[in-house]
Amino acid sequence: MAKSATLSEREKIDASVENKLSALFELQVIDYKIDKIRSVRGELPLEIKDLEDGVEGLATRLEKMNEELRASETIISDKKNLMKDAESAIKKYKSQQNKVRNNREYESLTKEIEYQTLEAALAERKIKEYKASLITKKEHIELQEEELKERKNRLKEKQGELDEIIAETE
Secondary structure: OHHHHHHHHHHHHHHHHHHHHHHHHHHHHHHHHHHHHHHHHHHHHHHHHHHHHHHHHHHHHHHHHHHHHHHHHHHHHHHHHHHHHHHHHHHHHHHHHOOOOOHHHHHHHHHHHHHHHHHHHHHHHHHHHHHHHHHHHHHHHHHHHHHHHHHHHHHHHHHHHHHHHHHHHO
């Protein structure tokens, strides 16, 4: 009878050890999965942070480029006004030339006409330069906007992946 009692106790101990080992194995599997998720997730937040910084930097650069574009357009407008003013001054001086009383007045008006003509020509040249610059800036802005759009899409994708992993982890 003593033998049967010890056999039953031994079976209980074996079953208990088997349950503990089984639970320990399951715990190890879960721990492995968590480590795997953490390692995958560990890189994503850094990638997302880099993408966010890149998006922010591009947005700042785009804003600065747009400001430069507006400044160039303002300069062009100012130069056009300068040309109009020079043309009206030339007309005024030419009409005054017909009413002069001596050579000194005539030469003075002629010099003013030449000066205004040079001012108008310079303004026209500057307008052409700024217009060429505008075209280049607009093309560059379009490229930057496209890159910003692509980075925002990648950021969305990575954020979605991270959200999935976080949901899976929970």
